[in-house]
Amino acid sequence: MKMSAGVEWGVHCCVVLSQAQEPVPAARLAEFHGISRTYLAKNLQQLSRAGLVRATEGRDGGYELTRAASSITVLDVVQAIDGDQPAFRCTEIRQRGPLASPPEECTRPCGVARVMAKAEQAWRSSLREVSVADLAVTVDKDSGRTALTALRGWLAEG
Amino acid sequence: MKMSAGVEWGVHCCVVLSQAQEPVPAARLAEFHGISRTYLAKNLQQLSRAGLVRATEGRDGGYELTRAASSITVLDVVQAIDGDQPAFRCTEIRQRGPLASPPEECTRPCGVARVMAKAEQAWRSSLREVSVADLAVTVDKDSGRTALTALRGWLAEG
DNA sequence: CTATCTCGGACAGAACTTATCCACGTTAGG
DNA sequence: CCTAACGTGGATAAGTTCTGTCCGAGATAG
Helix, strand or coil: CECCCHHHHHHHHHHHHCCCCCCECHHHHHHHHCCCHHHHHHHHHHHHHCCCEEEECCCCCEEEECCCHHHCEHHHHHHHHHCCCCCCCCCCHHHCCCCCCCHHHCCCCCHHHHHHHHHHHHHHHHHHCCEHHHHHHHHHHHCCCCHHHHHHHHHHHC | CECCCHHHHHHHHHHHHCCCCCCECHHHHHHHHCCCHHHHHHHHHHHHHCCCEEEECCCCCEEEECCCHHHCEHHHHHHHHHCCCCCCCCCCHHHCCCCCCCHHHCCCCCHHHHHHHHHHHHHHHHHHCCEHHHHHHHHHHHCCCCHHHHHHHHHHHC
16 A cells, blocks of 8 residues: 655645745745655646646746645645545445355445444544644754754845 | 466465365366466465465375465455565656656655555555455355355365 | 476556646635 | 746556466365
8 A cells, every 4th residue: 555655745735835825836836845746747737636726827927836735634645745645445346256245245345344444434534633733843943043044035136 | 567367367376275275276266267278377376485475295285374364464465466666666766867766865765656666565465454364254154154164065075 | 308287477457546737616804 | 928836637657466267285084
């Protein structure tokens, strides 16, 4: 089981955007993180389609958050980039084979699927408890309270 | 994010094995579930390598559980087949770009990675709470208490 | 001893992820 | 008006993982 690598980029980009006052171009976000410009553009498009960021076209355009960073959860970003399909997909093998369960018995998901779904629910709940704003604070603390001010300075000097 | 389809097969196979008194050949497990013989064999190999099942070679051979079904958790099966690598892999992008954090500040995982790790921990805890024996009971209840006896009969008549 | 049955690893093909590039519509400023 | 900057979507390709198949090595029963 593996989550798309773009998730990491997306979350970090949201943290950066939470500190910006103007739209930030994709090329600038890529430069800041030292990652591929062209591929990051794809991930940002996914964030845009999910409604987490707003894209301003044309000159002086770029990306900005559509709402307060405190109301954007890590789960929102993960689902925007990695998709919201569950990791476990029940193929209903209980309805196959010589002792197949009749369809009328299969009104609710099979026991295996229920266990998996519950686990993924716990995973999502955990991710939903942390917002982009929370992450910004955490990152700042880890850096000795220098990261965010340095970031804001770098954004302004652009 | 997507988990291997073999996980579903592996869990169902463990439930079947929990009701068997003798080794069950891979071909028979595949027949019971109506799935590919050859590919299921590969998944069973992974269960074998993980020590969840024991393979008996030669005539009248097959697979059997190495320990009580109540002490084999769903998490065991998932990790055996899907691997135990975390879904989220931090590439330390905080150490890249113009405002890279110096390595001496990165003694512990970055804030993003910590959030992801905690969520996966919750997911694993949830899967660890359910054993193969629990699943067998659940499946039996869903079928109106007929599935396990039918299964044992099918295994015996082989 | 031998025929048969089993697992195990080696081997292709499909599908997805990652990554890149270009043409197009849009916007601000000269 | 015209140029430069910017996001969007499509087409493309390499790399990796997942899915699926095959045959040989080894063990067991008779």
